[in-house]
Amino acid sequence: MIRTVPTQPFGDQKPGTSGLRKKVKVFQQPNYAENFIQSVFDVVEGKQGATLVIGGDGRYLNRTVIQTAIRMAAAAGFARVVVGQGGILSTPAASHLIRRRGALGGLVLSASHNPGGPDEDFGIKYNVANGGPAPEKVTEAIHARTLSITQWHAASGPDLDLDTPGEVTVEGMTVEIVDPVADYADLMETLFDFDAIRAAGLTVAFDAMSAVTGPYAIEILERRLGFAPGTVRNGTPLEDFGGHHPDPNLVHARDLYDLMMSADAPDFGAASDGDGDRNLIIGRGRFVTPSDSLAMLAANAHLAPGYAAGLKGIARSMPTSAAADRVAAALGIPAFETPTGWKFFGNLLDAGMATICGEESAGTGSDHVREKDGLWAVLLWLNILAATGKSVDEIARDHWARFGRNYYARHDYEGVDSAAADALIAALRADLPALPGRRFGPLTVAAADDFAYRDPTDESISANQGVRVLFDGGSRVVFRLSGTGTSGATLRVYLERYEPADGYLDTDTGTMLADIVAAAEEIAGIARHTGRTRPDVVT
Ligand code: G6P
Ligand code: ZN
CATH class of the missing domain: 3.40.120.10 (Alpha-D-Glucose-1,6-Bisphosphate, subunit A, domain 3)
Structure with a gap:
């Protein structure tokens, strides 16, 4: 039996850098995961007779959402779902499985490197037939669908045993539990x-x-x-x-x-x-x-x-x-x-x-x-x-x-007030035209822009991808807001200094980047906008 359940849109289901990531408590709201998965299935074409891969990183809620996704895949017309035993599939293994099985796509359940548990993070990402994350035009269509969804559909029935390899049938759809590691x-x-x-x-x-x-x-x-x-x-x-x-x-x-x-x-x-x-x-x-x-x-x-x-x-x-x-x-x-x-x-x-x-x-x-x-x-x-x-x-x-060596570090300012972070980036963008030629300590700005990418294969354009300030000699600083966080904003400041092959090749990174760190503060006013005088994480 297929159930159809009326629902209402959630306003916060826009996928970020890597799928939809939220606190577990957010995903546990009635209809929340269902709305997103249904939006994926509503947007994706060619489901009849197709294969879908499902698996995740084993974090809290993984098994629950896999059961939901299997029931909804059956209602959406898939012929087969391939699920990692115990609900486990690493992201690269899921990508390989999608390719090897000629699947239409896959649901990868993870919040990557974010912590897990009842009060931590969960995520759902849709990957397409090449095994990779859905491109922006697909994630944008999914987001649009989440804003107009009125119902979701699922097979009814008990939870499946995810721990025993083999095949069972749900509403005419084959569910195959596979060894997640061997392939x-x-x-x-x-x-x-x-x-x-x-x-x-x-x-x-x-x-x-x-x-x-x-x-x-x-x-x-x-x-x-x-x-x-x-x-x-x-x-x-x-x-x-x-x-x-x-x-x-x-x-x-x-x-x-x-x-x-x-x-x-x-x-x-x-x-x-x-x-x-x-x-x-x-x-x-x-x-x-x-x-x-x-x-x-x-x-x-x-x-x-x-x-x-x-x-x-x-x-x-x-x-x-x-x-x-x-x-x-x-x-x-x-x-x-x-x-x-x-x-x-x-x-x-x-x-x-x-x-x-x-x-x-x-x-x-x-x-x-x-x-x-x-x-x-x-x-x-x-x-x-x-x-x-x-x-x-x-x-x-x-x-x-x-x-030669590219000395490099990333400074992260986490849990920053979103409005303050947006204001910092807006001010930076406004300052861009005035930066070339300006000096910051020993550094002179050669160029500054807001990075935009033209994909050479399909000519699609992705704009506003990070503010970069390039200095004479190959050093630079880049400012960007993270697209993967689940609370507040994370400001990332990427610092790089090029040292040629006949230069200082084995010196302390912090020392080599000190001038660029000072320039970054002067250019962006991090302390003024965020109240922070030092980063939370340096990697
Ligand atoms: C995920 C993506 C990566 C991306 C990273 C950082 O891991 O898969 O491709 O580089 O997030 O994203 P963020 O927006 O947090 O800097
Ligand atoms: Zn990851």
Whole structure:
């Protein structure tokens, strides 16, 4: 039996950088999740006879919303839904499954690196047939639908057993519960030289942060690659991530950082986030910024079997440092600069214009799926270490000696009053024309703009993607408001200083960026607008 339930629109269901993210309590309102899922199904065409993938990062509410989504998919006319056992699918594994099964799309349930639990965050994202996040025209149509929805439809019946692999039928639709890890692990074996990694005798610490990558990392690192038991830390996914932020940065993965800087450090340390798409890379005594990691992976990717033929192009988000551009120039391949959000890479990957992509927000990935992929980055690093016999520190130093170094940091001001944050950005935009030629300490502004992107594959334009102030000599500061937060506004200030290959290549980042930090305050009036004199998080 199919039920039709009358409902009324919610005014706050506009998807952000990465799907709809809200507090669990917001999602628990009657009809809230149903309205959004129905809006997705109302907008998406071709559901009759099609396959839909469903899974999430295991956080609180995951199982409840999966049961809802299955019932609603049956009512929407899907022929089959493929669900990760236990409701688990990492974001990159979901992307792979959508592609491998020729699915119409997938519902990925996660709030990524945000904390989980009854008082924390939840999210729903729709991915399209290429396995990537829905492009803006789809998310805009979904949002429009959420504002006019009047009813939703669902099969009735008891909850399904999500923990036993196999098939059952709901209102004529097949529900297939699958091993969430196997297909993904097989894909990794096609890209990387597992024998060489095994033979290299490296020691590794991987922190799964009590989030979704635990089962993937245990299968790949400990079972298939033979790293010692215990290599994977915090490897059991928990609904509240053990009360931590599953965000692989120097603040929230502090234990791993301390280990890697200690006398007991293994050769290689890494962590991933709630849904498995982000990565943190730390060699013994050497943290690698995400922007540098992208550049170093791109420069060495040909050492892994999956990329032996070379790269077609490299793409990075605008706030990501320009280190990768220098690699692209050296390789003689195109470099693309996109707005923040993995969805902007999808067209470039589909068109075969880029092979490797990355973002300062700890995301790196390639054309093997259409999401960023934390374990992929870990395995590519391990493959490079195995193939070169060098340490992470040596790879980094060699890289800078060849390309120069882009010193980089991001300062986040969290939970800022939204009106104050909007006023700061508005004032910045108004000041843009007056900035070129102005001096801030030793820095002179070469150019300033509000970043707009023209997608070279479909000519679509995305405007207002962040204010950037470029200084003479390749340094810059970028101001942007986060599109992923769930309370107040988060102001992100991205700081970058280029130091040529014959310059200071191994100096403290804070020291190297001090002039740019001072210029950023002077240009944006952060303290005046927000009342904050220092950032909450520095990554
Ligand atoms: C998500 C997206 C990324 C994006 C990041 C930062 O993780 O998948 O593509 O870079 O959010 O977004 P924000 O808007 O918070 O800076
Ligand atoms: Zn994530």
